[in-house]
Amino acid sequence: MDRPTVSSLPDAVRGHWADRLAPASLRPYLRLARIERPIGWWLLLLPCWWSAALAAIAGGQSWPNPPWPNPLHCLLFLIGAVAMRGAGCTYNDIVDRDLDTRVERTRQRPLPSGQVGLKGALAFLALQALVGLAVLLQFNAFAIATGFASLGIVALYPFMKRFFWLPQIVLGLAFAWGALMGWAAAFGSLSLAAFLLYGGSIAWVVGYDTIYALQDIEDDEIAGIKSSARFFGDKVRLGVAICYALTLAFMVPAFVLAGAGKVAFAGLGLFALHLAWQVARLDRNDGAGALRLFRSNRNAGLILFAAMTLDCVIRAL
Template sequence: MPDAVRGHWADRFTPVSARPYLRLARIERPIGWWLLLIPCWWSAALAALAADAPFPNLWHLALFLVGAVAMRGAGSTYNDIVDRELDARVARTRDRPLPSGRVSLKGAWAFVLAQCAVGLAVLLQFDLFAIATGFASVAIVLTYPFMKRVIWLPQLVLGLAFSWGALMGWAAAFGSLAPAPLLLYAAAIAWVVGYDTIYALQDIEDDEIAGIKSAARLFGEHVRPAVGACYALSVALLAGALAAIDAGPIAWLGLLAFAAHLAWQVATLDPEDGARALTLFRANRDAGLILFLGLCLQALA
């Protein structure tokens, strides 16, 4: 894939027969599981601050890592199953394992179930409230691949799914929810809409041909201020989450650094440059980890 990491271990050291399945799971494109994981880690860190703990629960952080890799892979495989005919009509996606014929439909479904089994094993390590919270996301995940055919802002539904971890870290720590994680969830949704709009800039021409709706097409020449508005909303909601738990100054400095990173993305965004769009999209891993670091340092202080 054009946006895969060059020379990734999945393309160099794994059996040739396994590589199409690893590509279904997007293993060679780790930015996806990072962006699914980061709201989980934010939430765990926010919970640690609220509980006056010296650090987020390390066991929970590890579980979220394994779960993010497994469920991002399951979601990507399911998305490819649903989109296999559309993918065949888009230059960037027509070489994916299903439209190219390297994986059968039956094999793809079996792979989805295997990855979901890993995700379920992770989820069952938590208490009943966290398990129920995790299961509540299933309907959104199953709905998302169809949204690009129906609404002009499918990134919003992606945000609802990809941000669910913002609830999970708190739910795992407290066995309940509160205003702080709800504000964190809303902030993560706005963040996802912003960065996935940047990502969609790569596909505007092909999406028009295939009839695929996206925020990049919706916003058109106003895409930069639209992304800026999403990011500004995300920062404002994050500020609300920090205020709800009376966070200390280091956490606020982390949020300031996160906001500066997002402002840099907007300032350097070129809607006509697909390669630049991919670079900025990937940079959101670093933006998210900056905020997570600020929350962790505040817990340690």
């Protein structure tokens, strides 16, 4: 029997190295981990980096933490985000392999298209999870426990779209978990500032994933898949605006409690302007435009992290 054709998915980055340079036998597994769609691990990583930066702002120059985001922690978060995003996507595709055949954008994914078998997907999931575990074990005991506490939410998410109209809330609970991890890694504890950052990150995830879900809204209706994009309907722009307003409503007091300076608040202002720009440009009937807006959240998040880091550096000089 001929091997199923391996082709790029509609929302993949065109010309990505995983599609051009990786051996043909590995490409379906790389797609299973969404390697050719790096925006996912960026969005998982950014709350981790924000949290590390907020912890550095709050801690100042107190030993043993550096007066800026801990470089080793940031590197570990990067590796962990790539591994765990891949593991999460693999798990999601295992659970959703039948649903994915009913949605145009997802029916060419490796599992529903037959490019990867179930046993191979399970083995690949275990491998990625082991990489994530190796990263997690580099942190203090409290941070390790905090990381493990997220697994229940991650396991629950793929099932929510079957009966809950706002599955993006559960996705937010999982994807924003890094907003707790940077603080836990720095201090071995959590505080109100970290929880507020987590709340803001959850609202951010719900907002940008609602934009992402606009690509599938017609197919989701046919397949009976629930999403925030369907829930908000014609009021989707207002729904995203409320999510982004909640993001700022949580983040501003988090910055205040951590003792953030003017540069960090300026970055938060630029972040807010970027979110407002997304809302203004949002068109419920433009799937391609929705994908571009969704991807732009990486830039918004990096702007905020850069400003927080610069705030730390200026204080240390």
